[in-house]
Amino acid sequence: MDGGAGDWQHQRMTETPPRRDHGVPAAVPRVRLVDVAREAGLSKTTVSAALNGTGRLSPAVRERAREVARRLGYRPNPTARLLRAGHARLIGYAVGEYPTGPGSYMDSPYFTQLTSAIATTALRHGYALVLLPTGSSPDEWADLPLDAAIVADPLADDPLVEGFIAARIPLSSDRSVEGRSGTHWVDVDAEAAVREVLDHLRAQGARRIAVVAPDTPTSFYTAALDAYRRWCAEQGATPLVTLSTRPGNGPAVEAVERSLTTPDRPDALFMLTEANPPLVLDAARRLGLSVPADLLLVCASEDTSAAHADPPVTTLSLQPVSVAEKGVELLVAALESGSLEPTGALVRTRLEIRTSSERGGEPAGGAALRRRGRQEAEYTSAPPT
Amino acid sequence: MDGGAGDWQHQRMTETPPRRDHGVPAAVPRVRLVDVAREAGLSKTTVSAALNGTGRLSPAVRERAREVARRLGYRPNPTARLLRAGHARLIGYAVGEYPTGPGSYMDSPYFTQLTSAIATTALRHGYALVLLPTGSSPDEWADLPLDAAIVADPLADDPLVEGFIAARIPLSSDRSVEGRSGTHWVDVDAEAAVREVLDHLRAQGARRIAVVAPDTPTSFYTAALDAYRRWCAEQGATPLVTLSTRPGNGPAVEAVERSLTTPDRPDALFMLTEANPPLVLDAARRLGLSVPADLLLVCASEDTSAAHADPPVTTLSLQPVSVAEKGVELLVAALESGSLEPTGALVRTRLEIRTSSERGGEPAGGAALRRRGRQEAEYTSAPPT
DNA sequence: CTCTTGTGCGGGAACGTTCCCGCATCAATA
DNA sequence: TATTGATGCGGGAACGTTCCCGCACAAGAG
Numbered sequence: 001m002d003g004g005a006g007d008w009q010h011q012r013m014t015e016t017p018p019r020r021d022h023g024v025p026a027a028v029p030r031v032r033l034v035d036v037a038r039e040a041g042l043s044k045t046t047v048s049a050a051l052n053g054t055g056r057l058s059p060a061v062r063e064r065a066r067e068v069a070r071r072l073g074y075r076p077n078p079t080a081r082l083l084r085a086g087h088a089r090l091i092g093y094a095v096g097e098y099p100t101g102p103g104s105y106m107d108s109p110y111f112t113q114l115t116s117a118i119a120t121t122a123l124r125h126g127y128a129l130v131l132l133p134t135g136s137s138p139d140e141w142a143d144l145p146l147d148a149a150i151v152a153d154p155l156a157d158d159p160l161v162e163g164f165i166a167a168r169i170p171l172s173s174d175r176s177v178e179g180r181s182g183t184h185w186v187d188v189d190a191e192a193a194v195r196e197v198l199d200h201l202r203a204q205g206a207r208r209i210a211v212v213a214p215d216t217p218t219s220f221y222t223a224a225l226d227a228y229r230r231w232c233a234e235q236g237a238t239p240l241v242t243l244s245t246r247p248g249n250g251p252a253v254e255a256v257e258r259s260l261t262t263p264d265r266p267d268a269l270f271m272l273t274e275a276n277p278p279l280v281l282d283a284a285r286r287l288g289l290s291v292p293a294d295l296l297l298v299c300a301s302e303d304t305s306a307a308h309a310d311p312p313v314t315t316l317s318l319q320p321v322s323v324a325e326k327g328v329e330l331l332v333a334a335l336e337s338g339s340l341e342p343t344g345a346l347v348r349t350r351l352e353i354r355t356s357s358e359r360g361g362e363p364a365g366g367a368a369l370r371r372r373g374r375q376e377a378e379y380t381s382a383p384p385t
Numbered sequence: 386m387d388g389g390a391g392d393w394q395h396q397r398m399t400e401t402p403p404r405r406d407h408g409v410p411a412a413v414p415r416v417r418l419v420d421v422a423r424e425a426g427l428s429k430t431t432v433s434a435a436l437n438g439t440g441r442l443s444p445a446v447r448e449r450a451r452e453v454a455r456r457l458g459y460r461p462n463p464t465a466r467l468l469r470a471g472h473a474r475l476i477g478y479a480v481g482e483y484p485t486g487p488g489s490y491m492d493s494p495y496f497t498q499l500t501s502a503i504a505t506t507a508l509r510h511g512y513a514l515v516l517l518p519t520g521s522s523p524d525e526w527a528d529l530p531l532d533a534a535i536v537a538d539p540l541a542d543d544p545l546v547e548g549f550i551a552a553r554i555p556l557s558s559d560r561s562v563e564g565r566s567g568t569h570w571v572d573v574d575a576e577a578a579v580r581e582v583l584d585h586l587r588a589q590g591a592r593r594i595a596v597v598a599p600d601t602p603t604s605f606y607t608a609a610l611d612a613y614r615r616w617c618a619e620q621g622a623t624p625l626v627t628l629s630t631r632p633g634n635g636p637a638v639e640a641v642e643r644s645l646t647t648p649d650r651p652d653a654l655f656m657l658t659e660a661n662p663p664l665v666l667d668a669a670r671r672l673g674l675s676v677p678a679d680l681l682l683v684c685a686s687e688d689t690s691a692a693h694a695d696p697p698v699t700t701l702s703l704q705p706v707s708v709a710e711k712g713v714e715l716l717v718a719a720l721e722s723g724s725l726e727p728t729g730a731l732v733r734t735r736l737e738i739r740t741s742s743e744r745g746g747e748p749a750g751g752a753a754l755r756r757r758g759r760q761e762a763e764y765t766s767a768p769p770t
Numbered sequence: 771c772t773c774t775t776g777t778g779c780g781g782g783a784a785c786g787t788t789c790c791c792g793c794a795t796c797a798a799t800a
Numbered sequence: 801t802a803t804t805g806a807t808g809c810g811g812g813a814a815c816g817t818t819c820c821c822g823c824a825c826a827a828g829a830g
Contacts, residue, residue: 030816032815032816033817033818034816042780043779043780043781044780044817044818045781045782045819046778046779046780048818049779049818049819054818055778055779055819056777056779057779058779061778061779073553075527076816076817077530077816078473078527078528078529078531079464079467079468079473079815079816079817080468080785080815080816080817080818081528081816081818082464082530082817083464083468083785083786083787083815083816083817084784084785084816084817084818084819085785085817085818086785088463088464090515090529107494107497107501109492112492113492116492119518120518123517123518128515128516128517128526128529130513130514130515130516131504131513131514131515132508133504133508140508141513142460142461142463143463143466143467144463144513145462145463145464145467146463248689249690249692249693250689250692250693253693276661276663276688276690278661278664278667278690279693279694282663282693282694282695285695286695303661304492304633304634305634305661305663305664307634308634308635308661308664309663309664310667310671415786417785418787418788427809428809428810429786429787429788430788430789430809430810430811430812431809433787433788434788434789434809437788441806441808441809442808442809443808443809446808446809461786461787462785462786462787464785464787465786465788465815466786467815468785468786468787468814468816469786469787469788469789469814469815470787470815772829772830773828773829774827774828774829774830775826775827775828775829776825776826776828777824777825777826777827778823778826779823779824779825780822780824781821781822781823782819782820782821783819784818785817787815788813788815789812790811790812790813791810791811791812791813792809792810792811792812793808793810793811794808794809794810795806795808795809796805796808797805797806797807798803798804799802799803799804799805800801800802800804
């Protein structure tokens with residue numbers, strides 16, 4: 001288990017290390033600070049100061065130390081530095097809920113952008129990101145010198161979250177950790193987001209707004225569905241909810257089809273489940289519905305294909321980049337100040353209104369087909385509301 | 386810069402550490418092995434052995450040590466363990482070429498799956514993955530205790546690659562590192578992949594096969610274009626290449642439109658640029674082309690929406706999961722054996738043939754429309770070849 | 771010429787572990 | 801009763817760095 005490296009642990013007890021080069025792997029020992037010092041005829045203290053630009057050293061000595069270090073190809077041992085420094089500038093990152101592998105939620109543009117933005121922001125603050133297995137037990141990361149951790153979309157009472165808190169590792173996550181010592185939360189304002197979408201659809205004339213949402217206990221989705229039901233109650237409308245049970249485009253499209261084939265068909269669809277917008281349009285088209293003429297469509301999605309779809313699809317962006325930046329910033333601020341004070345922030349979503357949710361908008365394929373002088377009655381003559 | 390932690394460095398020189406709790410951050414010193422030992426009336430050696438399950442200890446002592454450790458909330462310092470162990474079980478991961486941020490190549494399903502699979506595979510082998518900034522200089526990762534590194538799609542003479550090699554950090558990348566000491570390469574067989582696609586399209590009756598490829602110096606794309614040109618030369622066909630200059634769906638779709646509006650229109654399209662397949666279908670439809678009747682389509686893409694598009698789109702998968710697994714396995718094998726011997730592996734791509742590239746296949750919207758008894762002549766009566 | 775002040779460099783402790791030994795103690799054997 | 805061997809535990813070195821301090825020596829002030 002310790003294979004190889006452990007075997008020559010105690011070989012360097014003498015002053016002149018026995019650099020044996022028999023043995024096949026020829027594991028050449030790294031050149032250390034003392035090696036440079038001996039070669040330069042200086043002490044390790046002096047060499048250390050020379051390389052780090054600290055201490056009181058004559059220019060001549062400083063340059064000599066540097067030259068020798070360069071010549072020997074010296075690279076300081078990061079682990080030893082970390083042990084002295086007391087921190088590793090490493091942040092663990094885990095996604096709470098979802099199993100990995102192709103076809104999982106992890107593949108969605110939301111998580112891609114979130115992960116990417118967290119990494120970028122952390123690095124800008126001098127921290128590197130370590131990818132942790134989802135749903136891992138503490139012993140999987142106990143050997144890692146983590147200064148802090150970020151858990152995206154944790155389960156309720158997530159063991160990961162509990163593990164980090166128990167280990168007194170500062171944590172950034174969603175509102176479920178609110179108020180606990182050493183934790184920080186960032187969340188999107190689901191209530192405001194949902195109201196903005198629903199109000200927009202209603203303003204465009206929608207009367208029966210259906211929602212397709214994933215069947216997960218993630219806080220955003222439960223909060224969003226709650227907000228939707230409240231809004232419906234206020235408006236005196238009956239909630240039309242269809243749940244997509246598994247991740248991926250297939251189940252999402254299937255849920256869309258179920259939602260749109262109810263006896264009393266909706267005239268607007270709010271896709272909370274993240275799906276590829278063009279596929280949602282395809283589904284509507286297959287059912288003989290023209291968007292936006294017969295059906296207004298808003299997708300909660302970060303997929304850039306929404307803007308290029310035909311017609312362009314209105315999207316609700318959950319602003320993963322903002323969430324990432326805020327989460328990292330709260331964490332780094334607490335880390336630098338050494339404070340255990342819990343903090344939090346709410347991020348506003350962004351509704352990008354495009355043709356798919358505008359009553360006066362172009363129908364699917366309309367622009368191109370009309371331009372080429374083709375008949376498009378098949379699409380615009382779908383059953384009216 | 387060292388802020389906070391460095392200030393109480395030399396405070397613990399006495400046997401009884403002065404746990405001062407004045408000062409606002411109240412940075413409570415971590416409980417160390419010696420603290421547990423003193424509390425239990427044992428030596429640190431004994432406690433260490435007790436917790437690690439090593440050494441010769443009476444059950445009573447072992448249990449006592451464990452109990453005290455539990456009671457005090459002792460957690461071993463990972464950095465100190467690493468310093469002893471000589472390795473951190475950390476692998477750095479960087480994407481060579483592409484700038485980050487939304488709209489970059491990094492957002493493509495290929496990289497999502499590659500990254501995810503590398504992380505998963507590494508973790509299965511006991512290594513954690515550290516996300517590195519793209520195009521970073523050595524001093525960005527010099528402080529990280531990396532045992533190895535993986536660079537996906539490096540540039541020619543990538544500074545990142547050169548940095549890792551100079552630092553003698555074992556590296557896994559593509560064929561550009563082939564043969565250099567401590568390096569390992571994994572690549573897809575671009576030649577075989579392209580020939581398989583082209584032969585398939587030809588067998589389906591295609592005579593003018595166009596290619597849309599990204600304008601990047603990534604080895605796969607240059608190799609693929611070379612293979613395409615060779616194949617064309619063999620077949621006596623003229624190569625029809627359109628380059629997409631920038632990443633993202635927009636430029637890709639635009640390239641498709643350019644490719645399909647040439648005076649002598651192609652009867653098959655091989656999308657090497659990774660784009661959302663439904664958007665490519667949209668583009669064809671806007672130009673009045675029915676897939677597969679007027680245009681056979683194959684997309685090099687990992688996007689799951691291809692299978693659910695209308696019609697389902699034939700895809701060439703670059704097998705990022707296989708690439709990831711092979712790359713990590715070569716690296717881990719070298720790490721465990723301590724060998725510097727360069728190794729490499731070639732991964733076969735996978736052609737998933739669907740309706741979009743089959744001459745007898747269903748046209749766009751066909752299946753669903755026919756099912757609902759609707760007229761579909763508009764699409765099947767498009768200009769024949 | 772002595773006292774101070776400053777400069778240049780090195781000794782050695784400390785970060786918190788793990789692990790090689792050595793030293794007791796005790797049972798079993800000669 | 802002496803000798804061996806096993807068992808149980810602790811001392812202390814080592815991993816490779818950084819940094820506090822002390823010491824020697826030179827220069828300027830009184």
